[in-house]
Amino acid sequence: MSRTSATQSPETPASSDSQRPITYLVDGSGYIFRAFYAVASLTAPDGLPTNALFGFTRMLIKLIQQANSSRIVVSFDLGRETFRLDMYPEYKANRSECPPELLQQMPYFKHIVEAMGLPVLSLQGFEADDVIGTLSTRLAAAGDEVIIVSGDKDLMQLVGPHVTVWDTMHDRRFSAPEVREKFGVDPDKVVEVLALMGDSSDNIPGLVGAGPKTATQLIEKYGSVEKVLGAIDEIEADKSIRNRMKIAQGLRDQEAMVRLSRKLVEIDTEAPLEIHTGEQAVHLQSLSIEALREVLTRRAPDATILKDLSARFNFKTIFDEFLSASTAPQVDILSPVEAYKTIYKDEFPAWMERFKAQSRFAFDTETTSLDVRQAKLVGVSVCWSESEAFYIPLGHVAPERVQLTQDEFVGATKQIWEDPKIEKVGQNLKYDIQVLAGVELEVKGAAFDTMLAAYLLNPDRGSFNLTVLSEEHLGAARLFGGRVIEFEEVLGECETFAEVLVSPATRYACQDAHYAWLLGIELNQKLEQSGLKQVFQELEMPLVPVLAAMESRGVLLDTGFLGKMSEEFGILIEALRAQVYELAGGEFNLNSPKQLSAILFEKLAIPSKGLKRTKTGISTDSSVLERLSLIHPLPAVLLRYRMLHKLKSTYIDALPAQVSPYTGRLHTRFNQTGTGTGRLSSSDPNLQNIPIQSEEGAKIRQAFIVEDGWRLISADYSQIELRLLAHLSKDESLIRAFQEDVDIHSQTARELLGLGAQSKVSSEQRRLGKTMNFGIIYGMSGFRLARELSISVGEAERYIQSYFDRFPGVRAFFDELERQATEEGFVRTILGRKRIIADIDREGRDRGFASRVAINAPIQGSAADVIKMAMISIDRVIRERVLNMRLLLQIHDELVLECKADILEPAVLLVKEQMEGVMELLVPLKVDAGTGLNWQVAH
Numbered sequence: 001m002s003r004t005s006a007t008q009s010p011e012t013p014a015s016s017d018s019q020r021p022i023t024y025l026v027d028g029s030g031y032i033f034r035a036f037y038a039v040a041s042l043t044a045p046d047g048l049p050t051n052a053l054f055g056f057t058r059m060l061i062k063l064i065q066q067a068n069s070s071r072i073v074v075s076f077d078l079g080r081e082t083f084r085l086d087m088y089p090e091y092k093a094n095r096s097e098c099p100p101e102l103l104q105q106m107p108y109f110k111h112i113v114e115a116m117g118l119p120v121l122s123l124q125g126f127e128a129d130d131v132i133g134t135l136s137t138r139l140a141a142a143g144d145e146v147i148i149v150s151g152d153k154d155l156m157q158l159v160g161p162h163v164t165v166w167d168t169m170h171d172r173r174f175s176a177p178e179v180r181e182k183f184g185v186d187p188d189k190v191v192e193v194l195a196l197m198g199d200s201s202d203n204i205p206g207l208v209g210a211g212p213k214t215a216t217q218l219i220e221k222y223g224s225v226e227k228v229l230g231a232i233d234e235i236e237a238d239k240s241i242r243n244r245m246k247i248a249q250g251l252r253d254q255e256a257m258v259r260l261s262r263k264l265v266e267i268d269t270e271a272p273l274e275i276h277t278g279e280q281a282v283h284l285q286s287l288s289i290e291a292l293r294e295v296l297t298r299r300a301p302d303a304t305i306l307k308d309l310s311a312r313f314n315f316k317t318i319f320d321e322f323l324s325a326s327t328a329p330q331v332d333i334l335s336p337v338e339a340y341k342t343i344y345k346d347e348f349p350a351w352m353e354r355f356k357a358q359s360r361f362a363f364d365t366e367t368t369s370l371d372v373r374q375a376k377l378v379g380v381s382v383c384w385s386e387s388e389a390f391y392i393p394l395g396h397v398a399p400e401r402v403q404l405t406q407d408e409f410v411g412a413t414k415q416i417w418e419d420p421k422i423e424k425v426g427q428n429l430k431y432d433i434q435v436l437a438g439v440e441l442e443v444k445g446a447a448f449d450t451m452l453a454a455y456l457l458n459p460d461r462g463s464f465n466l467t468v469l470s471e472e473h474l475g476a477a478r479l480f481g482g483r484v485i486e487f488e489e490v491l492g493e494c495e496t497f498a499e500v501l502v503s504p505a506t507r508y509a510c511q512d513a514h515y516a517w518l519l520g521i522e523l524n525q526k527l528e529q530s531g532l533k534q535v536f537q538e539l540e541m542p543l544v545p546v547l548a549a550m551e552s553r554g555v556l557l558d559t560g561f562l563g564k565m566s567e568e569f570g571i572l573i574e575a576l577r578a579q580v581y582e583l584a585g586g587e588f589n590l591n592s593p594k595q596l597s598a599i600l601f602e603k604l605a606i607p608s609k610g611l612k613r614t615k616t617g618i619s620t621d622s623s624v625l626e627r628l629s630l631i632h633p634l635p636a637v638l639l640r641y642r643m644l645h646k647l648k649s650t651y652i653d654a655l656p657a658q659v660s661p662y663t664g665r666l667h668t669r670f671n672q673t674g675t676g677t678g679r680l681s682s683s684d685p686n687l688q689n690i691p692i693q694s695e696e697g698a699k700i701r702q703a704f705i706v707e708d709g710w711r712l713i714s715a716d717y718s719q720i721e722l723r724l725l726a727h728l729s730k731d732e733s734l735i736r737a738f739q740e741d742v743d744i745h746s747q748t749a750r751e752l753l754g755l756g757a758q759s760k761v762s763s764e765q766r767r768l769g770k771t772m773n774f775g776i777i778y779g780m781s782g783f784r785l786a787r788e789l790s791i792s793v794g795e796a797e798r799y800i801q802s803y804f805d806r807f808p809g810v811r812a813f814f815d816e817l818e819r820q821a822t823e824e825g826f827v828r829t830i831l832g833r834k835r836i837i838a839d840i841d842r843e844g845r846d847r848g849f850a851s852r853v854a855i856n857a858p859i860q861g862s863a864a865d866v867i868k869m870a871m872i873s874i875d876r877v878i879r880e881r882v883l884n885m886r887l888l889l890q891i892h893d894e895l896v897l898e899c900k901a902d903i904l905e906p907a908v909l910l911v912k913e914q915m916e917g918v919m920e921l922l923v924p925l926k927v928d929a930g931t932g933l934n935w936q937v938a939h
Contacts (some may be wrong), residue, residue, distance in 0.1 A: 022067075022069050022071070022144075022145040022146070022147055023069070023071040023072075023073065023135075023139055023144055023145070023146050023147070023293075023296060024063070024067050024069055024071065024072040024073065024146075024147050024148075024149055025073050025075065025132045025135055025136055025146060025147070025148050025149065026060075026063065026072065026073065026074045026075065026149040026150070027075065027128055027129070027132065027148070027149060027150035027151075027152060027155070028074040028075055028076040028109065028113065028120075028128060029075075029076050029077040029128050030128075030150050030151060030152055031056050031059055031060065031074075032052055032056055032076075032102070032106075032109055033052075033102075034055070034059070034151075034169060035051070035052045035053075035054070035055025035056040035058075035059060036051060036052035036055070036099070036101075036102045036105075038055050038850065039051040039052065039054055039055035039822070040818075040822055040850075040851065041101075042054055042822060044312060044313050044314050045314055048104060048105070048313070049101040049102070049104055049105055050105065050313045050314070050315075051101075052101075052102055052105045053105050053108055053109070053112065053313055054313070054315060054318075054822075056109060056112070057112055057315070057318055057319075058318060058825050059168070060074075060112070060113065060116065060118075061116075061318065061322050062168075063149060063168060064116070064118075064322075066168075066472050067147075070297050070298050071293070071296045071297055071298065072118050072119075072298060073118065073119045073120075073121055073135065073296050074113045074118055074119070074120050074121075075120070075121050075122055075128040075131040075132055076109065076110065076120065076122045076128055077122070077127050077128050078122050078123070078124050078125075080092060081125065082125055082126055082127055083125055083126065083268075084127075084264050087260065087263060087264065088204075088260060088264060090203055091202065091203060091204070091264060092202050092203055093203050094200070094201075094203045095201070095203075108309070108313075111305070111309065112309060114302075115301060115302045115305040115306045115309065116301050116306070116322065117298045117299040117300055117301040117302070118298055119295065119296055119297075119298075121135070121273065121275075123271055123272070123273055123274075126268065126271045129152065129154060129155060129267050130267055130268040130269075130271040131271060131273060132148055132150075132155065132158070132267075133155075133158055133267035133268060133269040133271070134268065134269050134270060134271040134273050134284060135273070135284075135296075136148060136158050136163050136269075137158070137269040137270075138284060138285075138289075138292065139162075139289075139292070140160060140161070140162035140163050142289040143162065144162060144289075144293075145162050145163075146162060146163045146164075147163075147164050147165075147166050147173075148163065148164070148165045148166065149165075149166050149168055150165060150166075150167065151167040151168075151169050151170070153182075153194075154194065154199075154265060154267065155267070156174055156179050156182070156183070156187060156190050157187060157188070157190040157191045157194070157265075157266070157267060158187070158267060158269075159174060159175060159176060159179050159187035159190075160176075160187060160188075171461055171463065183212075183216060184216035184220065185216060185219055185220060189219050189223070189224075191262070191265055191266050191267075192219045192223075192224050192225050192262070193212070193215045193216055193219050194206075194215075194265040195225050195258065195261045195262035195264075195265050195266075196210045196214070196215035196218060196219065196225065196228070196258070196261075197210065197211065197212055197215045198210075198261055199265065202264070204261050204264050204265060205254070205257050205261055206258070206261045207247070207250050207251065207254060207258050207261075208250050208254060209243060209246050209247060209250050210247060210250070213242075214241070214242060214243070214247065217240075217241060217242075218235070218241070218247075225258060225259065225262045226259075228251065229251060229255055229258065229259070232248050232251045232252060233248075235247060235248050235251070236248035272284075275287055275292065275295050301322070301323060303323050306319040306322070306323060307319065317824070318825070339387070339388045340388070340389050340390075340391070340506055340507055340510035340511070340514070341388065341389075341390050341391070341506070341510075342390075342391050342393065342502055342503070342506045343390050343391065343392045343404075344393070344399070344401040344402060344403055344404070345401070345402045345403060345404050345408075346401070346402065348392070348404055348408075348412070351390065352412060352413075355382065355413070355416065356416065358384045358422065359421070359422060359423065360384065360422070360423040360424075360425065360447065361382055361383065361384040361422075361423075361424065361425065361517075362382070362383045362384070362424075362425035362426055362513045362514070362516040362517035362520060363380060363381060363382045363383075363424060363425075363426055363432065363513055363516075364380070364381045364426060364427065364432065364509060364512040364513045364516065365377060365379075365380055365381075365431075365432045365435045365436065366378045366379040366380070366381070366497050366505065366509050367435055367497065368395075368496040368497060368498050369496070370431075372431060372434040372435055372438070372551075372552070373552075373660050373662045373663060373667065374662055375435055375438070376395060376498070377394055377395060377406055377435060377436075377438070377439055378393070378394060378395040378396060378496075378497045378498045378505075379391055379392055379393045379394050379395065379396070379497075379505065379509060380392050380394070380409070380509075381506075381509035381510050381512060381513035382513055383510065383513040383514045383516070383517040384517065385517070386517070386518065389510035389511075389513050389514040389517075390510065390513075391502075391505065391506040391509045391510050392404060392409060393502050393505065393506075394406050394409055395498050396498055396499075396500070396501075396502050396505065397498050397499050398499075398501065399502050400501075400502055400503070403502075406439055410439055410440060410441055413441070414440075414441060417436060417441045417442065417443050417444070418441070418442050418443075418444050419444065419445060420444040420445040421445060422445050423445050423447035423448070424443060424445050424446050424447055424448075425447060425448040425449075425450070425516055425517060425520040426446075426448075426449060426450070426513075426516050427449070427450045427451050427466045427469075427512065427515075427516045427519070428449065428451050429443075429446050429449045429544055430449075430544050430547055430548045430551070430672075433446065433544065433545060433548040434548050434551065434552050437548070437552060443545070444545075446541060446544050446545060447541065448520045448523075448524065448541070449540075449541065449544060450466070450469060450516050450519040450520060450523055451464045451466075451469075451673060452536065452540045452541065452544070452672055452673065453519075453520075453523035453524070453526075453527055453536060454469050454473075454519075454523060455672065455673040456527065456530075456532045456535065456536055456540065456833065456834065457523065457526055457527065457530060457532065457834075458836060459673075459675070459676045459677075459678070459834075459835065459836075460676045460835075460836065464673050466512060466515055466516070466519075467486065469515075469519055470515045470518075470519065473519055473522045473523065473526075474515065474518055474519065474522060485507060485508045485511055487508070490504050490505065490507075490508040530834060531828075531832055531834075532832060532833070532834060534831060534832050535829075535831045535832050535833045535865070538831070539831060539865060539868050539869060539872070540672060540868075542872045543672065543868050543871060543872055544672075546871055546872060546875045546887065547670045547672070547680075549875070549886075549887070550670060550887050550888060550889070550890075551667055551668070551669060551670060552667070553665075553886055553887075553888060554660065554663055554665030554666055554667040554668075554888075555665060555666050555667075555704055555888045555889060555896075555898075556664075556665055556666075556704070556705050556706060556707060557655060557656065557659055557665070557666045557703055557704060557705070558702070558703045558704075558705045558934075559655075559656040559659060559703075561702060561703045562652050562653075562655060562656050562700075562703045563656070565652050565699065565700070565703075566648060566652050566653055569644055569647065569648040569652060569696075570648070572644055573641060573644050573645055573648065576637055576640055576641040576644065577590065577641060579637050580634060580637050580638050580641060583632075583633055583634040583637060584599045584603070584604070584634060585603065585604075590638065590641065593617075593619075593620045594617070596620045596638075597617050597618050597620050599634075600618075600620065600628065600632075600634070600635070601618055604632060604634065606628055606631055606632050607631070611624050611627070612624055622639065622642075625638060625639050626639065643691075643694065643696070643697075644696060647691070647696055647697055647700065651685075651690060651700050652700065654685065655685060655700075655703070658684070658685050666685070668682045668683065668684065668685055668686070668687045668889070669682065669683050669684050670682060670890065671683060675864075676835060676853075676857070677835070677856075677857055677860045677861045677864060678829065678833050678860075678861040678864035678865065678868075679860065679861075679863075679864040679892070680864070680868075680890055682890075682891075687889060687891065688891050688892060692939075698936055699936065701934065701935040701936035701939060702934045702935070702936045702937075703934070704896075704934055704935035704936075705933060705934045705935075706898050706933060706934075709900060709901055710898050710899065710900060710901060711898065711899060711900075711901050711904050711931050711932065711933065711938075712888075712896060712897070712898055712931065712932055712933070712934065712935055712937075712938040713885075713896070713897045713898070713899060713904075713907060713908055713911060713929060713930075713931050713938060714894060714895075714896050714929065714930050714931075714932075714935065714938040714939040715894065715895045715896075715897070715908075715911045715912065715915055715927050715928070715929040716893055716894040716895075716927065716928050716929070716939075717863070717866070717867065717893040717894075717915065717925065717926070717927055718926040718927065718928050719744060719926070720863045720866060720867075720893050720925065721774075721777055721859050721860060721863050722734070722738075722744055722773055722774075722777070723738055723921065723923050723924075723925060723926075724830070724859050724862045724863055724866070724921070725776075725777060725810065725813075725859055726738055726922065726923045727830075727921040727922045727923055728813060728830065728858060728859065728862065729807075729809040729810045729812070729813035729814075730809050730813075730922065731807045731808070731809025731810050731813070732809065733751065733806065733807055733809075734807060734809070734810070734923075735922050735923055738923035738924065739923060739924070741924075741926075743761075743766070744769075744773060745766050745767075745769040745770040745773060746761040746765075746766050746769060747769070748768075748769035748770075748772055748773050748803070749761050749765040749766055749768050749769030750769075751802075751803075751806040751807075752768065752769065752772065752799055752802050752803060752806065753765060753768075767789075768789060768799070771785065771788050771789060772785075772799060772800075772803055775788070776800075776803060776810065777855075777856060777859055777860075778852065778855075778856050779851065779852030779855050779856060780800075782794075782796040782797035782800055783796070785797075785799065785800065814855050817854050817855050817858060818851060818854055818855070820854070821837040821850070821851070821854035825837060827854050827857050827858050828858060829857070829858050829861035829862040829864070829865050830858070830862040830865055830866075830919075831862070831865040833861050833864075833865060835853065835854075835857035835858075835861060837850050837853060837854050863893060866918060866919055866925070867890065867893060867895070867915075869918045869919060870895065870914055870915045870918045871887060871890060871895065873914045873918050874887060874895070874897075874910070874911060874914045874915070875887060877910060877914060883899070883903065883907070883910075884899060884900035884903060885897055885898065885899030885900070885903065885907045885910075886898055886899070894939070895911070895915070896935060896938070897911065904931055908929050908931060911927070911929060912927045912929055915927045
């Protein structure tokens with residue numbers, strides 16, 4: 001199976017020397033500031049601020065775990081006094097002083113790094129970028145692989161054949177293609193673009209008036225700053241260059257400054273770096289590459305110093321965990337593969353004797369397509385040891401010897417696949433289970449999915465691709481002479497895998513099964529260490545075959561109904577378009593924010609005070625248009641146009657085209673690794689995002705139907721997150737409200753407004769209670785609540801304070817979650833699922849984001865745990881009783897099933913019984929269920 005079937009990110013480059021680990025060069029100063037602004041206030045027992053130290057340490061430990069390399073080097077800036085300041089006294093002059101809370105922590109970062117056994121290299125008068133540039137250039141020239149760990153765009157000028165940049169905060173890796181995508185030029189031209197762009201954060205002027213697009217255009221055309229300066233007249237006459245007259249004049253007036261900017265942005269790759277070897281200081285260039293590698297190699301951590309620092313900072317467990325991992329015995333699983341073997345027909349009987357003896361094995365399937373409904377099985381790879389793996393070709397067009405037929409393979413191995421006591425390991429097993437189901441093999445005993453294990457360990461990492469996981473957890477760059485074989489490489493000019501020659505197919509297929517086996521060993525230990533075995537074994541793995549069956553089953557769609565809806569919507573959309581043009585006084589591009597902005601704020605002169613602004617001007621997003629609709633009719637008409645247009649294009653027209661020609665049904669994909677909270681997501685198509693708040697959106701559900709003699713059941717958990725909040729917080733008032741089955745939103749309104757127990761609550765008052773209940777779960781601020789309820793911020797904040805006064809258990813629970821997130825770095829759900837708070841922080845998010853996630857993750861994640869348990873339980877009962885009913889869809893807190901009409905009543909009772917009884921809480925779980933011939937009626 002192609003590894004592209006799982007979420008991907010650019011891969012870590014492989015070392016050209018199978019014995020040489022990659023060198024990671026870390027921008028330590030970038031880590032410091034990132035940590036300071038990402039972690040809330042923390043102090044040591046003596047009052048020393050420690051938030052940056054805590055965040056920095058956690059980030060560094062995570063990097064060490066992910067890098068799996070013996071060479072990780074950290075470089076720090078040593079102050080503002082550098083050679084660039086001598087060249088330009090205003091360099092970085094606009095930067096504010098280092099915050100006092102961070103300044104107090106600065107002396108300790110180097111101590112932490114060195115105590116962890118990592119080399120620290122810095123140079124007075126130079127920046128960390130120059131140290132990194134000098135080291136990376138020397139190492140790359142010797143053929144070593146270098147990964148620069150930083151989010152600084154300036155460092156991308158260093159990218160080359162052996163050098164990549166890894167932005168760990170966004171989990172993005174930049175080799176030459178990614179740099180070209182970002183800057184529009186090759187890495188060696190990045191410095192030229194940066195020189196013209198300038199950099200406001202470093203106070204580098206660049207060419208005034210030249211933004212990123214213009215800078216890229218000029219460098220693409222002329223190649224360098226010097227050549228741009230030599231072509232001023234040509235630029236002035238070139239009509240393709242925006243603001244060419246202004247640009248040309250700027251080049252004339254600012255020639256010296258542009259050249260200076262070029263010098264300021266260029267990283268020095270020949271800094272006079274001295275390396276300390278023993279008691280001597282040796283210039284970098286005088287050191288042999290072997291000696292340099294030795295100097296850059298990690299040492300054993302200093303346990304005494306780390307324990308002293310832990311006590312000094314009150315960090316409790318993080319250094320203990322690091323020391324425990326550092327001293328744990330390492331299993332040598334990185335030796336080169338001894339044998340990947342092709343099993344042809346004449347060898348198969350002897351091989352089967354070995355296969356039958358296995359109680360656990362990893363496997364992978366190779367097919368003609370990633371669409372499981374049209375995929376034909378080409379071969380199966382199997383691995384049960386660290387030193388060998390096997391590929392059984394079944395459908396290659398030109399095999400070198402006689403291969404087994406599919407029927408022969410199925411007949412011989414059927415008992416093994418269907419034996420639940422024989423454990424199966426793999427990557428994205430859900431796909432392989434469906435492939436084998438297509439050839440009448442039911443896989444039982446699915447025990448370990450490496451993709452799911454990696455997801456549980458770090459749900460926000462972004463990519464769970466087999467190649468990425470192998471690099472991260474196995475150091476796979478050291479296997480096979482430093483290369484991980486990719487699907488596209490093996491496929492080459494062939495259209496399907498069946499056309500690939502068996503020899504390269506064997507190496508690729510066996511590698512997948514082999515890496516899955518090795519990852520199964522490694523990740524199982526990490527799950528154990530992280531306290532995640534229960535949620536993995538009891539929830540995520542049992543859910544795999546349930547989801548595989550749901551995906552294969554699909555749902556029946558009334559395409560004729562959607563065809564009529566499309567015609568109706570087409571007429572409505574055109575009428576709304578004409579109405580917008582009439583209100584605007586002329587035609588314009590309705591999809592152009594710039595043109596819409598000109599119509600609204602210039603032509604119609606609608607006031608823009610207090611509206612959101614973007615880099616390109618005043619925002620025209622939905623929230624802005626909703627505000628403006630109170631002032632002028634055009635925004636309201638445009639919002640309705642947008643809503644109908646989206647419904648038509650995304651669902652009404654798109655869904656019929658996605659009905660499988662092989663089954664006649666619509667098949668979505670349920671993703672277990674798609675969210676940080678543990679909730680399932682849906683894709684291809686996404687059926688969880690059908691907007692049912694509007695009448696038009698809800699109508700789309702009418703198209704989801706059943707065959708004659710069948711009925712749909714829709715079963716939805718009622719207020720599950722609030723019920724879980726009551727259970728987890730143990731708040732007496734919330735628990736009592738649910739136990740007495742009162743309207744929780746009305747009850748909350750009574751509590752907040754001081755109304756009597758028998759007082760009637762108006763719809764507006766109930767809306768207050770509902771907004772507060774759900775807003776509290778998601779950490780809603782006073783500002784957001786004020787906007788939701790159209791009240792003042794002060795009044796909104798009083799409501800929030802009153803809520804916590806009335807429900808003190810909730811306040812105490814949230815305080816405990818924030819403590820856990822700060823001190824331990826993660827929070828857990830009711831079944832122990834982990835959300836690592838440092839991993840959800842991203843640029844552009846406000847500082848309260850991590851705090852809101854820490855509060856919401858255990859609640860939303862626990863809701864995900866509960867409904868997954870319910871799905872497993874319902875599926876088990878259906879199988880045990882051999883009932884004519886089937887799970888079809890999971891939509892957030894709702895399950896959709898179909899059943900024979902003659903068992904409808906007992907089927908509904910069964911579903912409610914299983915969903916409500918799946919977990920014992922301090923409050924009852926409640927399920928609302930409906931039935932019908934289509935989803936809208938049932939819901």
